[in-house]
Amino acid sequence: DSGVTQTPKHLITATGQRVTLRCSPRSGDLSVYWYQQSLDQGLQFLIQYYNGEERAKGNILERFSAQQFPDLHSELNLSSLELGDSALYFCASSSGQPSSYNSPLHFGNGTRLTVT
């Protein structure tokens, strides 16, 4: 499967801890996006990278950070975790720089984070 791959699938951790979520984009895609999906908030855009550089930022907390590496995979780091951070975290990739008609987003299966 050459689609977007996210690891791990599930993560259970305690408050105050730090976790790293990993995303491998589709082959050839240069843009990586991170979204948070919670029951009451829907899909919230966190951050976007294009070819290693931060491209756009959404409602990402200061406790969260991300980066895209030279091989184009991306990591989302969540620190000082709180109960409210429990959510499904999606990664998506696209071929183009902007999200446009010709380069729609392709999503991974998500990482389900549970903070206890």
Next chain:
Amino acid sequence: AQRVTQPEKLLSVFKGAPVELKCNYSYSGSPELFWYVQYSRQRLQLLLRHISRESIKGFTADLNKGETSFHLKKPFAQEEDSAMYYCALSGRSNDYKLSFGAGTTVTVRA
């Protein structure tokens, strides 16, 4: 600021009945609008985009700039249409960040 509103969290229809998912947006300029769908145990995927004026799986959506709406419609719902549907918007004025609505869960009953 761009914003996407899906007023219905849940929508239940009978098989064969028409279904319409509402989407309203606010945006300064010419938006790009999409519908994404997430079937059970599958990843979120693009359903259709307004520029293509396409019909996918029997679904169509018309961009109404006057009403700032992009409602998704299907004349005869099928059980396999049960899924979560997200309306999404992007555009030049917000650096093409793709903003999603809160989503509508559609259940099609036999």
